Amino acid sequence: MTTTTDAPDTSDAALPADRLAAHGLHLRYGDRTVVRGLDLELPGGAVTAIVGPNACGKSTLLRGLVRLLAPAAGAVTLDGADIHRMPARALARRMGLLPQQPVTPEAVTVEALVRLGRYPHQRMLTPWSAADQAAVEEALRRTGTDALRDRPVDQLSGGQRQRAWIALALAQDTDLLLLDEPTTFLDLRHQLDVLDLVTDLHRDAGRTVVMVLHDLGQAARYADHLVVLHDGELAAAGPPGEVLTAELVERVFQVPCRIVPDPETGTPLVVPLARR
């Protein structure tokens, strides 16, 4: 890239990269508007958790952020550029997605699955390259699935399968990783495994992570930045310690509660009030 001293975007260059932002974003399924006029900036180089009650539009927002859903109005930008004006593969080299319910093709092995993560990097007739294989090996290693590489994915346990899918997104080799409820259907041990893995990806591999989570305590513990949605609108956004108040939880989730510091981490913990 050529840089000139008086380039107009020098101020932007000082900001951390991988900033995903929504501007007046409306998202709609048919004639049902799910997300209404959302203005949002997600910090680059951080772990963001999107939380909110059922049907608040959090998964819809994630789908809008990765271009699975075209905005009815407004725009989504990545470092200032409209993602709907970027070529699909170029965008897929910047951000990877773990959908809520991916389809595991029958009898496909872990390695074969992870190799598909290289799709946006390949051209039609180019053979599999050393860089492709290196990315796959790295993804298998980071997710601890290299010992499972020859096993069919549909025969793995839920936790192993989720790690194989995360490995696919890692092989995509993107700066941003978006995950839609990655812990659903997993037992507590595997939920924590997945969240620890995500934290490590952020900390060791420098990925920007955006994930939709169901559990407020887990979101507060694992995220640097919390986005709380309520009925398709932004209820609050910021560091969990500042955002998560008893007043907010009662307003958004209709749960009267106390917020206490997590005895392990000091992050806010939601304790619902006992019924009297």
Place this chain on the structure above:
Amino acid sequence: MSPHTLTPARPGAAGAVAGPGRLARARRRTLALIAAAAVLLVLMTGVALSTGQVSIPLPDALGALFGSGPAGDVLVVREFRAPRVLSALVAGAGLAVAGSLLQRLLRNPLASPDVIGVTGGASFGAVLLLATGASQALTPLAALGGGLLAAALLGAFAWRSRMAVTRLVLVGLAVQAGLAAAVNLMIVRFPAELAGQALQWTTGSLYGRTWPELWGAGGAVAAVTAAVFLADRRVAVLDLGDDSAGGLGLDPHRTRLGLLLLAVVLASLAAALAGPVGFVALAVPHLVRLLAGPPTPATLALTALTGALLLTAADHLVLHVLPVHGLPVGAVTATLGAPWLLVLMIRQGRLPQRSSR
């Protein structure tokens, strides 16, 4: 960057390439099956070319196909036998590849050209042509046109729902039922002689193929099959579900439409050559899956060869082996293929299961 894994890393595992694993074994097995199917196909073609009122030894028949040997043999093989035999070969391969692609695209093990209306469309085109009294030589073109008409209807009705899989299957069934009803109506209203011809066509037959038809359709089938091979990576990404495919930079709706079009053209070409032959498109992909495992480019090649072999063998049975004359080749493909499929399924112990996660 420090290596960090969820589970303790296997000692010495970093970057190691897997040994002769499941993938490599499956690939070797598939290659062996491909070689076997190719040899069988050449033999079957030779047998079909050498059999008839004048019996020609197999090596001579294969030679005569390429123009060497006595003039009489060359005439019999090239003018009378080869167009029919090679049409069966091309149509069988086209149908099998179309079926395999449709089953993957629609995520439905029962998908075949019948399900998306192509067979009905091809019959509709052919029978409509008979009704107008035009030259029968145009039947293949009419069948091709009918198949594409069905595809256009399917695309028009399913595009609004963004080519969603369930919607495609439903719309396809409706298109198929509507066109099949139109065909039946025409046959009922026809004079007896025309009705006989129409019925003959709609049950599938390879009678009366010519070299120009064969070159045209064969070339087109080869070209479309090549395109299917080239699209393998995209099909594999689409297999991950629309959301994952979108996340990997593939537009699932557009891609599915394009690939469906390829399958439709293949099935229409096959129907143009052989009439609406049943069972090949449905069963051959399952046979191949049971023999060689989940789909790869190699199993796609095996699918094409197996489809060609099945239809060539079925047509040979119809012509020379079975005591009943005038049996439609489609009836034989089913009789031949069904027991084989059942035996394989029983040996497998269970049908392959699909999981959603």
